[in-house]
Amino acid sequence: AQSVAQPEDQVNVAEGNPLTVKCTYSVSGNPYLFWYVQYPNRGLQFLLKYITGDNLVKGSYGFEAEFNKSQTSFHLKKPSALVSDSALYFCAVRDISGATNKLIFGTGTLLAVQP
């Protein structure tokens, strides 16, 4: 079965410092991986995806993610954190084993950026 794991419930970082939000995956076949962000009282917003190609994927709001096949990881990164980046971040994998191609989400990581 396809799954993703986010080992950290919360990540704290000072504004201006680099940030990393971790995600590992378990899939059979090629992985289709996604990152979403949820701001308070709002729906999920798509950040970026890995389908194939370059291992470093660039997305919205200055975020990027590095796909590492040997470590089965897809960590979200940003070189310089902003206070406005504080939100809940979800990693997700596409489940292609069924007919619906549904997304399976990780448990989420709360990012807190201190000024």
Add this chain to the structure above:
Amino acid sequence: SAVISQKPSRDICQRGTSLTIQCQVDSQVTMMFWYRQQPGQSLTLIATANQGSEATYESGFVIDKFPISRPNLTFSTLTVSNMSPEDSSIYLCSVGLGAVNNEQFFGPGTRLTVL
């Protein structure tokens, strides 16, 4: 991309009653998904709704409790029936734009509180 709206945005309901949540998309889409996000938790897929066919429910969710309608390619409803406090959650509508490498787009969610 797709713009998704949901009604109501929030509601407070009494135990034993039912609530119908509406999801409207600004373009025609094949697949629509309904998720539940319980307080402080990740997203759990309730069901997948394709136009012209019965909804496909995930393990742990049944049609009698969460009936879904999908009358056309831009609209769907989810009803939460015979509610209990355990149904207090955010309910999110999402759409897929076809291919497995495409991201899903999410509505703003409906925050339901059951007293």
